[in-house]
Amino acid sequence: MTETVSNNSGKEPIKASELDPKFKYELLKMHGSEKILKCFQCGTCTSDCPVARYSDSYRPRTLIHMAQLGLRDRVLKSDTLWLCAACFTCTDRCPQDVEVASVIRVFRNLAAENGCIPQVFKEQAASLLESGYAYKIPELRIKKRESQGLPPLPKGNAENVRKTLKGVKFIETVQKPAGEQPNAQ
Amino acid sequence: MPSKYLIFLGCAIPYRVSAYEISARKVLTKLGVELVEMPEFNCCGLPLDPVSHETMLILAAKNLALAEQQGLNILTLCPGCAGTLKKVNKILKEDKALKEQINSHLKEAGLEFKGTIETKHLLQVLKEDVGIEKIKASVVKPLTMLKVAEHNGCHILRPKEYIGFDDPEDPQSLKMLIEATGATCLDYIDETECCGAPSVGVSDKVALQLARDKLNHVKMVDAQALITICPFCHIMYDTNELRIEKMFNETYGIPILHYPQLLGLAMGMTPEELAFNELRVNASKILKQVTEGVLKQ
Structure with missing residues (x-):
C-alpha cells in the first residue's frame, strides 16, 4: 500500500488516517446537505442519472457514501464533482428526500472555497462583476437589437452587484490576482 | 387574469438566442399579455450556484427586490431563471434568519427582499393565465x-x-x-x-x-x-x-x-x-x- 492518497477516485484502499469523522456533521449544518445522513445507499440517484450513463466516474451515490464515511479530500478534490448537470432527477426521485443535487452543490461550493474553481465559472464571475450579466453580451448584439425590433437591454448595474456581493468569500477569491488565489489541486 | 408582467430576459437569450425573444414578444403581444422591461437587471444567479450558493441567493434576491419595487410579477423565457427566482423566493420567505442575512447584503444597494411577487415561465403564463x-x-x-x-x-x-x-x-x-x-x-x-x-x-x-x-x-x-x-x-x-x-x-x-x-x-x-x-x-x-x-x- 502506498502512502500517497489518490484524491481522484474511491478506488485506492481507504486508510483510517484519511477519515474525517466530523465532515458529515459539518454537512448537516450546511444549506442543501442537511439530510445527507438519511441516504441509505439505494442507488436510485446513480441509476437515474443521465450523466452517470456516459461517465466512467461520476456516481452521486458513491460521493455521498464517501462523505458519510468522512473522506473529505477524496470528495472535494474529485474531478467528477463538476460533471453534475443539475437536472434534479436524483432530487425528485430519491426515496429518502436527500436532495441529492443540492448535496453535490454543497460539495462543489466547498471545493471552490478550497480553490478548485473550473475556468468557466471564473469567466462568468468576471463578466458578472463587470457587467451584471453572466456572459459578456457582444456590442454587435446590443446594436442589432434595434434593427430586430427589440427594446434596449436592461442595464446591468455592475456597481450595485459588486456592492451587494461585498464580503462573499467566493467573490473575494475570484477578485484576487491569479497569483494570490489558492491553487486547484 | 394577470396580463401584465415584468419580462426577465436572463443572460443567455440576449447573448445568443434572440429568435426566442423576438418570437415570444410577438406572440405574447398578440395574446394581450403586456410586457414591462426590468428597470435594472443582473444575472439570476444560477450559473454561479455550483461555486457559491450565497452568491446565487444574493443575485436572485436582488432581482426579486427590484421587481417588488415595480409591484409586478416576473415572466421569464428561461426556465433556469424561473426556477432560480421561484426557489429563492420560497426559501427566503420560509427562512427568516437567511432572509435577514441576504437582506443585509441587498441593503448595500438600497434594496430589500420582501417576498411579495411571483415568478412564472412563459409556458406557465401561456397555460395558466392566457x-x-x-x-x-x-x-x-x-x-x-x-x-x-x-x-x-x-x-x-x-x-x-x-x-x-x-x-x-x-x-x-x-x-x-x-x-x-x-x-x-x-x-x-x-x-x-x-x-x-x-x-x-x-x-x-x-x-x-x-x-x-x-x-x-x-x-x-x-x-x-x-x-x-x-x-x-x-x-x-x-x-x-x-x-x-x-x-x-x-x-x-x-x-x-x-x-x-x-x-x-x-x-x-x-x-x-x-x-x-x-x-x-x-x-x-x-x-x-x-x-x-x-x-x-
Whole structure:
C-alpha cells in the first residue's frame, strides 16, 4: 500500500488516517446537505442519472457514501464533482428526500472555497462583476437589437452587484490576482 | 387574469438566442399579455450556484427586490431563471434568519427582499393565465400538416418541491400548447431527459452523448421538428446538431424551433417576423409544408 492518497477516485484502499469523522456533521449544518445522513445507499440517484450513463466516474451515490464515511479530500478534490448537470432527477426521485443535487452543490461550493474553481465559472464571475450579466453580451448584439425590433437591454448595474456581493468569500477569491488565489489541486 | 408582467430576459437569450425573444414578444403581444422591461437587471444567479450558493441567493434576491419595487410579477423565457427566482423566493420567505442575512447584503444597494411577487415561465403564463382556449382561438392557420416532438428540459419541472408546475414524470403542458396550434405532438422514449447543456465545458463528450440520445429518440418517431422552451436546450440541439452528426456519423436534419415560433406560424405570422433565419438547422422543409398545407385548405 502506498502512502500517497489518490484524491481522484474511491478506488485506492481507504486508510483510517484519511477519515474525517466530523465532515458529515459539518454537512448537516450546511444549506442543501442537511439530510445527507438519511441516504441509505439505494442507488436510485446513480441509476437515474443521465450523466452517470456516459461517465466512467461520476456516481452521486458513491460521493455521498464517501462523505458519510468522512473522506473529505477524496470528495472535494474529485474531478467528477463538476460533471453534475443539475437536472434534479436524483432530487425528485430519491426515496429518502436527500436532495441529492443540492448535496453535490454543497460539495462543489466547498471545493471552490478550497480553490478548485473550473475556468468557466471564473469567466462568468468576471463578466458578472463587470457587467451584471453572466456572459459578456457582444456590442454587435446590443446594436442589432434595434434593427430586430427589440427594446434596449436592461442595464446591468455592475456597481450595485459588486456592492451587494461585498464580503462573499467566493467573490473575494475570484477578485484576487491569479497569483494570490489558492491553487486547484 | 394577470396580463401584465415584468419580462426577465436572463443572460443567455440576449447573448445568443434572440429568435426566442423576438418570437415570444410577438406572440405574447398578440395574446394581450403586456410586457414591462426590468428597470435594472443582473444575472439570476444560477450559473454561479455550483461555486457559491450565497452568491446565487444574493443575485436572485436582488432581482426579486427590484421587481417588488415595480409591484409586478416576473415572466421569464428561461426556465433556469424561473426556477432560480421561484426557489429563492420560497426559501427566503420560509427562512427568516437567511432572509435577514441576504437582506443585509441587498441593503448595500438600497434594496430589500420582501417576498411579495411571483415568478412564472412563459409556458406557465401561456397555460395558466392566457389559457389553452384563448390560444386555440388565436390560431388562424392550423398546423395540421406537422408532426413534431417536445422537449421540456429540466428546470421547468424539477425540483418539483420548488417549481410546482406540471408533472415532472409525465408533463403535459407543452404538449397541449403544441396541439393547440393544430400540430400533432408525438410521444417518444425518455422525453423528460436532460439535454446535457450544463455539462458543456466540463465534459463535452458526456453533454453531446446526451443530446445525441435525444435526437435519436426524436428521429425514431419521425418528428419533423423538436420544440423547445429553454435557451440552453435550444443551443444544445440547434447549435450542436451538425457537430453531433459529424462526431457520431448520424443524420438528423431535424429543425429545433422555439415554441413561440411554432405558435407564431399558426397565428399567421411569417417566418421572417419570427426570426426563423436565426436557426442553425435549416427549417425550410417544414416551412414549405406549412405554406403549401395552408394553401390547400
